Amino acid sequence: MTGAARWPLHPQPEAGEALSSWLIRVADAYGMTPGQLVRHNLGPASFELGDQNLSDLDMEPPPGMLEALHERTGVPRDQLASMTIAGWVPWLLDTLDPTQGTAAFETYVQQDSVILPPGRAIKRDLPIWRAWLPDRPMMRRACPRCIDDADGESAVFALASRIPLTIGCPKHGYRLEAMFGSLGAFIAWEDKDMVPTPTDPRVTAMDRRTHEGLATGTVSLPGRAVHVGAWLRLLRTLLDEVNTPTSTVRPSYRSNLQLVWQTIGRSPRAGQIRWRPYECLDWPAQQAMLHAAAAAVDLIETGRIPAAGTLAPLLHAQQHPAVYDGDPPHHRIDPAPATTVWQAAMTSIRDVIGIARQDAGTARQLLSLLTCYTPNELAYSRIRGELIETGIPSELLPTRDQAARSG
Ligand SMILES: [Zn+2]
Known part of the structure; x- marks a missing residue:
């Protein structure tokens, strides 16, 4: 061979x-x-x-x-x-380079919001940070039922089992347990007295969405199907919100955060005193945060807490603008037709800019509308630069050459 x-x-x-x-x-x-x-x-x-x-x-x-x-x-x-993991840049995380910490955190975690209103983000100084990747060896976890089913053959391990992204097995609804293994192959459970534990149904539902996204590139939410990148950002934003010190938010939002923790029988922030980003917490605290995030999604979807954030409409079964942030490297997903979204959104330029930050089609339309009478390259570049300054990613805004090539 x-x-x-x-x-x-x-x-x-x-x-x-x-x-x-x-x-x-x-x-x-x-x-x-x-x-x-x-x-x-x-x-x-x-x-x-x-x-x-x-x-x-x-x-x-x-x-x-x-x-x-x-x-x-x-x-x-x-x-x-x-x-x-490297194959999931920029969908799972923007970059593998941890030295972009502060900027990466602001872009990935703080740009949007779910429970809390937009603009509530607390400035964090994180010189070293990467979304989802703790600064320690990758996890080795397996589902007890999957190991049983493999019956001595090599079990299949999900990439998600190696990072703190999910709690359980989406197939069996059991918690993934720490194991000893060689290159991922199962050898023994770390806890020899381990008893298989079913996950909370809200956690199973959340984990299934994450697995669906990693397997297909798309996640079905009540609002509509979204690109996996949008789901992972929603999830990571929510993890930051449930980890927000309640003293720093207004009373109405504080009670929503408290209710989230109450429904899973834990004290706010799982009793953490000092704030640290999710990736720097130990695994028991990370599990508590994931549990709280799953409970928050359930509370929002069933209308028991209002959600003021930019991504909250995705969790409600209603019409709302498409959220689309590009194609992952291995799946092409056709964006939702932007025409009707565009027409409805024309009533407010701010809405359009908000949508264009995540929707390539809307970003292109906005740029072409603003530049349709633009005589030269210099004016085109200036308008494009102004749109970039409003927070629309430059890669969603074609240069004049690119626009001409794509007709
Ligand atoms: Zn399993």
Whole structure:
């Protein structure tokens, strides 16, 4: 099994599966260890691995490795990339570079709001921060029922099980439990007396949405189906809101936050005294925050708490503007027709700008309307720059050349 010849036999990746999980199953099919498979059978890409820890492959594999795996298995390169955290930039997180901390936090977590009104964000100084990725080794968690079902064969591990993004298994509704494992393969539970525990149905519902998003690129919400990037930002924003010190918000919003925590039988912020971003909390506190976020989603959807935030309409079954923020690398999703949204929104330029911050079609229409009588490149660039200053991402606003090319 050397060179770039196609491997004759290999299991296909499953939806949402982590790269390491699939490599274990491929190695199993050849009677090898995953280490033998990737260190000796990927041609030059095997050398690129060097002494890199194999369990880091789910974060960011060496560049040549995905290409080598694609050549040997025929699995599309984009699909392989989506089995790693790096393949989810910019949808799961804006960048893998933690030194963009403060700016990344403001963009990812504070730009929008759910329970709290827009503009309530407290300025945070976070020199080192990445969305969803704690500064510690990746988690190893598995569903007890999935391990039982595998019956001694290699179980399939979701990429989501390696980061604090979900609590439970979407298939069985059981909490994922910490395990000992080699490159993700199950060896034993960390707690030898572990008893399988069902998750709160509100948590199961939230985890299912996250898994649906990671598997298909789209999440079905009561308002409409949204791009997975919009769901993950909604979730992370909500995690920040339930972790907001209640003394810093107005009394009406404070009581909403208190109600969220009451419904899960915990004190606000799970008793945390000092504020730290979600990623820096320990896993028990992170689980409490995820539980509170799931309860908040349920309270909003059932109308028991009002939600004042920019993303709240997504959780209500009603007509509202499309939220669309581009295509993930491996799924193309057709944006909702923007014409009717556009016509309705024309009554308020501020609404249009708000929508354009997340909707590529609206951003393009806004720019082309404002520049349709613009004689030259300089004036076009100035108007485009002004729109960027209102918070519309520059990549949603074509330059004059790009606009001319796309007709
Ligand atoms: Zn399971």
